[in-house]
Amino acid sequence: MGDRMTPIPFKELMEWITYENKKYGKIFGVNKFFKKQDDKVLEIFGEKIETPFGPAAGPHTQLAQNIIAAYVSGCRFFELKTVQTLDGEDLPVSKPCIKAEDECYNVEWSTELRVQEAYAEYIKAWFALKILSKELELGSPDGFIFNMSVGYDFEGISSPKIDEFIMGLKDASKSNIWRECRQYVLDNIEKFKNIDKEYVESISPRVCRSITLSTLHGCPSKEIEHIATYLLNEKGLNTYVKCNPTLLGYEFVRKTLDSIGFDYVSFDEHHFQEDLQFDDAIVMFRKLQDLASQKGLSFGVKLTNTFPALIKNAELPGDEMYMSGKSLYPLSIAMASRLSNEFDGKLKISYSGGADFFNINSIFETGIWPITIATTMLKVGGYQRCVQIAEKLSKLEYANKYVMNNEKLNELKDESVKDIHHIKPIKPNYTGKINKKVPLADCFISACEEGCPISQNIPEYINFVDKGKHLEALRVIVEKNPLPFITGTICSHACMGKCTRNFCDESVNIRNIKLQAAENAYEDLLNELVKTEKSGGRVAIVGGGTTGLAAAYFLAREGMDVTIFEKRNALGGIVSHIVPEFRLPHETVQKDINLVCSLGVKVELNSEQNSVENLKKLGYKYVLFAIGAWKPGKLNIEGENVINVLQFLERLRSKDSTLNLGKNVVVVGGGNTAMDAARAAKRAEGVENVYLVYRRTKKYMPADMEELQLAIEEGVEFKELLAPVKITKGVLSCEIMELGQLDESGRRRPVASGKMIDIQADIVISAVGEKVDAVIFKENNINVNEKEQAIVDVITLETNIKGVYVAGDGLHGPATVVEGIADATKVARAVVKQEKNHDLEVELPETNTNIEAIMAKKGILKMSLSGKAECERCLQCSTVCEACVDVCPNRANIAIKVKGNSMHQIIHVDKMCNECGNCEMFCPYDSAPYKEKFTLFAKVSDFENSENMGFVLIDSDKKNVRVRLQDKVLEVNLNSSNTGIPKDIENMIWAVISNYNYMV
Structure with missing residues (x-):
């Protein structure tokens, strides 16, 4: 496997398009086409454009198929990937070269093809678009624009190689590739219904009338002016000059990025000092504008180039990378505003920098166009995101006066630093890949389901709710989760951190959909639940919190005789006695308790049955300790008026009239319980100020982002980087901390500064981590570890004492509700297996x-x-994942239909891949599809130079193939009765050869 792409000849390109569209309704995997419904156009450089946006010079304009995929999706402006004299194999590009998880980084800057190969790709794309626009009636054949991009110095741009490229795009008629494209269509005219000879011969060879100049960082202003003057004077091209964000100055950029959450982006001042300076740029742009006017041409600026950032944590290979995407939006808009004000709105601006579906209308309405995009197309949805953008733009009014609305532009500049779509959240929405390797076949997977500790069938119950079938949805939920109201209200929703939509906009609100199902079908579900006949060994559950309730439900459903012993006067544990009423009302908890008890679970309240020996004497064969973490964590500060968070919340929930908080409350801690305490204190009578003290910053707090945000919105004042020392006479003294290097948890370590600060505090609430009281384990001779947590079998959760189990907080320390349910499932499965010799019965939808x-x-x-x-x-x-298909700029990952499979399978096409690594970023598995998916090789030599599992066709007529599976290479005839290849893999090979032979 190599990182060099093999361009597709025009004949094969057109046959691929024709066959795929006719048989599957797709073109290079794009299954939704944008069709222009009116004749509304804009004009620039004497050319017309239907939708004033398209791909920026980058991965989406490197190959013909990329440009074609972008066009059918609605793009009409194509900034072709930059060419330079250093090209092809001589150009060193580290791989992987793209990281687009959130804001985007890259370490490549121009085409990886030879200049002549790049030229051929652009001509093939131009000709293909002229044919497709008319044949498929997608829009006017004259409704799109190609803009060439060149770099990086005068010597290179004026060299024969680049000069030939420029002149060839100004007029392609004499090139071999032009003649090849033209002749193919003429020779195959009968294959088209809307194309005739006259139309083909009328296709203009004037591919580009405009050019964008891209110079390297540190290029002197005189050099930039010299090149731009040359392009206007000598080449007669409408010219854009790319401007780097460094034009804004180090202080402005640093302050802006810090203010919107990108404070971790590392860069120094040297580019700002060496790059073009703003005042020099203004003088130069005025001169170039005047020159262009004299020549009857246009001059403008391209805002902005990517931004140089230092590589700190091996994000990509090398020392420096280039940032783009949402983080660049406020910088690009600020630069547009500043330049446009200088020129009274009369400077043409081509825009790039974080443009996407959410802001593109606002950008266009300032008068800025064309608008180019890249990062948004690198994310899930890929090229097909452009359809929605095109539809959105096509509804706007087009005014062909190229004058900026500076008032709107200035307003947009101010709004950009508050735009939720372009601000980095305090904590990441996406929590990472699932810990599995991608299989060769059937790799579609719900990452949300994998992220859920109990593997809820999330897409399935969402599908039922979508259809209004709430009872069916709730049945699916309670197969694995008997506490739908509690988890539908306060679940830590690990599922949402894995949701693919995090790469699009924001996670699906899975938790709320669960609650919808519960609220709409609760009574119906209760009516159909039946008490099963109890048989087998009796089970005692010590602790009536959520873990105990869940275990009781699963066991009772299987016919086990279950009794819960709860030392307090009500079931529910932490959720009943600690979680504030405003977060989780009593009625909500009671519904889940009723659901569990409806199966015949017995309950003994106010009962402390802590002895295994006594419980065994009472006839219980199995004992589960599901005790909560009620032991206070220790806060080492001097002074009085310090209360543990659990004591505080329990007294508050029980409406303890003796609880007096005073005016100033300090909560110490950064977890969800700390947020609960702070929010509860804000609601308490007489409290004026609530301060939350934490020794790190918000970013490193363990609390869920949702809980953190609610506390902020409700007026809790966060005191970050402080460690409390002592409280005296209503004043809490704290030491100021600084963030050091990353620790083993992946968070930056707090380092003491030696400086102190005081905070008004009538009371301090300690929320620094509760523990399980291990006395109960020791008294029953249950082995514990150094943290005083029970030692159990990892599969069954059985302790060293046969028939005795521990689950929930007693195992992990404070655990989430859903983690407790996961433990309860393990215990129930183990008990039922031992007692009834079968697994838990779960009806999967x-x-x-x-x-x-x-x-x-x-x-x-x-x-x-x-x-x-x-x-x-x-x-x-x-049902459908295909993230790797969506995000591949080169269309090297392809979804195919395979005999015997209702779901699509993924084939990786080696010759189309340059190992950019983008599919690795978005694959839900801990895998890189370009290395690990079943691969189609074009040649035997490619097969031999790779370690990928895959195949190469040796003889198409006789169906001979060479296949690599694991570390074994087989040469087989597919017509033989036993190929030795697994049937699902054999079917994939047959599908490629039989139905997708244009790929071979």
Whole structure:
């Protein structure tokens, strides 16, 4: 496997397009086409453009198929990937070269093809678009624009190689590749219904009338002016000059990025000092503008180039990378505003820098166009995101006066630093890949389901809610989760951290959809639940919190005789006695308790049955300790008026009239319980100020982002980087901390500064981590570890004492509700297996097989909605994933239909891949599809130079193939009765050869 792409000849390119579109309704994997419905156009450089946006010079304009995929998706302006004299194999590009998880980084800057190869790709793309626009009636054949991009110094740009490239795009008629494209269409005219000879002969060879100049960082202003003057004077091209964000100055850029959450982006001042300076730029741009006017041409600026950032944590290979995407938006808009004000709105601006579905209308309405995009197309949805953008732009009014609305532009500059779509959240929304390797076949997977500790069938129940089938949805939920109201209200929703929509807009509100199902079908579900006949060994559950309740439900459902012993006067544990009422009302908890008890679970309240020996004497064969973490964590500060958070919250929830907080409350801690305490204190009578003290910053607090945000919105004042020392006479003294290097948890270590600060505090609430009281384990001779947590079998959670189990907090320390349910499931499974010799009976729902409806959601961005509409945002990844297909700029990952499979399978096409690594970023597995998916090789030599599992066709007529599986290479004839290849892999090979032979 190599990182060099093999361009597709025009004949094969057109046959691929024709066959794929006719048979599968796709073109290079794009299954939604944008068709211009009116004749509304804009004019620039004497050319017309239907939708004033398209791909920036980058990965989406490097190959002909990339440009074609962008066009059918609605793009009409194409900034071709930059060429320079250093090209092809001589150009060193470290791989992987793209990291687009959130804001984007790259370490490549121009085409990886030879200049002549790049030229051929652009001509093939131009000719293909002229044919497709008319044949498929996607829009006017004259409704799109190609803009060439060259770099990086005068010597290179004026060299024969680049000069030939420039002149060849000004007029391609004499080139071999032009003649090849033209002749193919003429020779195959009968294959087209809307194309005739006259039309083909009328296709203009004037591919580019404009050029964008891209110079390296540190290029002197005189050099830039010299090149631009040459392009205007000698080449007669409408000219844009790319401007680097460094034009704004170090202080402005640093302050802006810090203010919107990108304070971790590392860069120094040297580029700002060496690059073009703003005042020099203004003088130069005026001169070039005047020159262009004299020549009857246009001059403008391209805002902005990518931003140089230092590589600190091996994000990509090398020492420096280039940043783009959402972090660049406020900088690019600020530069546009500043330049446009200098020129009274009369400077032409081509825009790039974080443009996407959410802001593109606002950018266009300032008068800025064309607008180019890259990062948004590198994310899930890929090229198909452009359809939605094109539809959005096509509804706007087009005014062909190229004058900026500076007032709107200045307003947009101010709004950009507050735009939620371009601000880095305090904590990441996406929590990382699932800990599995991608399989060769059937790799579609719901990352949300994998992220859930109990593997809830999330897409399935969302699909039922979407159809209004709430009872069916709730049945699916309670198969694995008997506490739908509690988890539907306060679950830590690990599922949402894995949701694919995090790469689009924001996670599907999975937790709320669960609650919808529970609220709408609770009574119906209760009515159909039946008490099963109890048989087998009796089970005692010590602790009536959520873990104990869940275990009781699963065991009772299997016919076990279960009794819960709860030392307090009500079931529910922490959720009943500690979690504030405003977060989790009593009625909500009681519904789940009723659900559990409806199966015949017995309950003994105010009962401290802590002895295994006594419980065994009472006839219980199995004992589960599901005790909560009620032991206070220790806060080492001097002074009085310090209360533990659990004591505080329990007294508050029980409406203890003796609890007096005073005016100033300090909560010490950064977890969810600390947020609960702070929010509860804000509601307490007489309290004026609530301060939350933490020794790190918000970014490193363990609290969920949602809980953190609610505390901020409710007026809790965060005191970051402080460590409390002592409280005296209503004053809490704290030491100021600084962030040091990363520790083993991946967070920056707090380092004492020696400086002190005082905070007004009538009371301090300690929320620094509760523990399980291990006395109960020791008294029953249960082995514990150094943290005084029970030692158990990892599968069954059985302790060293046969028939005795520990689950929940006693195992992990303070655990989430859903982690407790996961433990309860393990225990129930172990007990039922031992007692009844079968597994827990779980009826799994059918997967949604409406592939067409699911595919229609691809590339559609929309923020969270209320009610049933939220279900529509679910991408149903258990049926269709194809993230690697979406995000590949070169279309090297292809979804195919395979005999015997209702779901699509993924084939990686080696010759189209340059190992950019983008598919690795978005694959939900801990895998890189370009290395690990089943690969189609074009030649035997490519097969031999790779370690990928895959195949190469040796003899198409006789169906001989060479296949690599694991470390074994087989040469087989597919017509033989036993190939030795697994059937699912053999079917994939047959599918490629039989139905997708244009790929071979």
